[in-house]
Amino acid sequence: MLCHTTLSTGHGSHSAGADNRDLSFDFAKGILIVLVIVGHLLQYVIYRNNDYWYSPYFKSIYMFHMPLFMAISGYLSSRALLRKSLIRSINERAIQLLLPTLFWCAFMETAKVAAFSPSNSITYADILKDFIGSYWFIWAAFASFLVIKVLLTICRRRSMWIIGMSAIAVAILPVTFSILPLIRYTFPFFCLGFLLFQSTEWRARVLPRNKSPLIFSLAALAFACFLVWGKETYAYNNLVLIRDTASAEQVLLMFAGSVAASAIAFETVLPLWKLSSSNRVARFVAVELGQSTLLLYLLQGTVFRLMDLVQFGELWDLSTRISMAGVLGVAIIVIAMTVRWIVRDLGWVSRVVAGTPPRSGPLKPQSVTN
Template identity: 55%
Template sequence: MIDTLRNVTGATVPGTPEENDRDLALDFDKGVLIILVIVGHLIQYILYRDEGFWDSPFFKWIYMFHMPLFMAISGYISCRALLRKSLMQAVGDRAMQLLVPMLFWCALLETAKLAMLPRAPDASGNILQLLNDVAGTYWFIWAALVCFLLVKILSIFKRWSPWILFLSVILIALAPLTFSIFPLIKYTYPFFCLGFSFAQSRDWWTSITRAYKPLLIMSASIATLVCFLAWRKDTYVYNNLVLVKDMQSAKDVLLMLFGSAAASAIMSELFQKCWRVGRSNRVVRFIAVEMGQSTLVLYLIQGMAFRLLDSIQYAEPSDLTSKLALAGILGAAIVLVALMVRRTVRDIPYLSQLILGTSPRPLCQAGQPADK
């Protein structure tokens, strides 16, 4: 994780001069992670339509690290905005980047559900369903925004921020909040803080870990394997809700957090190795440039697709081959639609902000001559 994040100096927005300086290794990480998000949902909604996915070793492996590592990267690349912008500007910019496109895709989701599915006459039930769709479908968006807001507020106390940040991680992890998406925020907040903290002192951390890197990798690998073998249904955040109420629940929460940290570190190092070896390969560069720089719209579209899939009744394929084929077709369709949407609207004012959460690129970057 440390090597992967080492050369990144902050988040960039398409259309700004800093975009040319973005670290493609980090984009490669994000590209692989968003692919794993889609694969994890395909396992859940296509390969298993019952509770069997909890025991899938592939599902278990993906869910050990993909969202924690995503949140750590989010904390890292948010460092510049958190430290340099005012509270109102930082939160306003982040809300425009995340909430505006999320609300757009939520509106499409509700429109599609209204057209495809009959609604109950109960108004209160419809409102609750709408709130569940907005919060549950895109919980990572809300978690990233809340984590950003909390760290920004804490960063006001610059002199004591490291200790305050550490204390906040403990307090939030122990908070007895188990409704809605609060458990998911409690689960991902430590990783956002970890990424943010490393961004503040990356040179120091890099120099410390470089000397012991082989030992650290070996230790993290062993820890990851042990946690993988011990991981069970109650270890997932969706089931333990990050709630410590007795010794067994404390073990489940600790295993979840420790296992996720170890697996995130190992997978980040593996992604970095893959990038170093294959960065001249077309597939690898496609993952970095196309997938890694489209993670938000990919996340939004796949969330909409799987929420719709969960709401409708359809004939399930009876054999594994058919299920794998259906999963492959659906996954490819999600990626294709997302990339087509991004290429279509990324250079159009207002639409790029509304649909993608980004500002349009300058004309010279969009393939048109620049004014002199």
């Protein structure tokens, strides 16, 4: 979701050529950001109550979309983590992620005051809650990048082992304040993506010979987890906290199901891209949506947070709610693409609004992808 530059280097420098870009990762990110929007539409429009926890559609999306997003982020961030200095890499990542997050939070708070609560004052605590809670995945990605970079700087030769151990340690850490459970849930997947980037020999020699049995086993595991997945299996509800045998089972089910479902989803997306890469729709998903996931995430997060303040649709029938969800989903994508087109050549405006530098030339796509 965060940064993606080249096919051969995964996460290269800004000067990396456009011809080296692996659009299959962009295609995967484009599909995932659409699923993020669909998941929120299920929650905020189609159900409008707690029934979404039991929806098979909601469950099938939430089993893998954020874990896979984080794993891709860890994979594509590897070059920056390995090659750039601690200060430089953290500074660049903070500018890329936190600056546009601050902009969209300011936009949201302005909209709240102007349109929804002009007579009510908004406290600093409210703003901080919105800034962190509404865009929790940005903070999870930034925190994961920061932790891995610090571990790489300190541990050096043993850093791969330490990173693997840190994924387990963070996952079982009994801290439930604010968005920390969600960070603890997604951090192991960032580590997994980063470690897979390092395991080139294993992926090239060992995995192909055992791929079919592995995929079959993972598919069976994902299906079994889907069948027993319930409300308490979500990180939002179990807080990734092990208190007793029952909670331990839910946390284990959550991680096992997410790993298996993420792997199957990615193995499904890759051949789909190979078959449809020349199709206009597929290329739109890859080039336009996949290279704008940060902007899309921030925009949809702002929209759905504002929807918490609006009461509507209680008396609508299901078909009306589905229709309205479709209209809203398309509107979010259209607005995001319009914003991207407007700001892409405006220097620091592009960085502040979309987290991307302006295009360096008419034939080159953005070198940093969100």
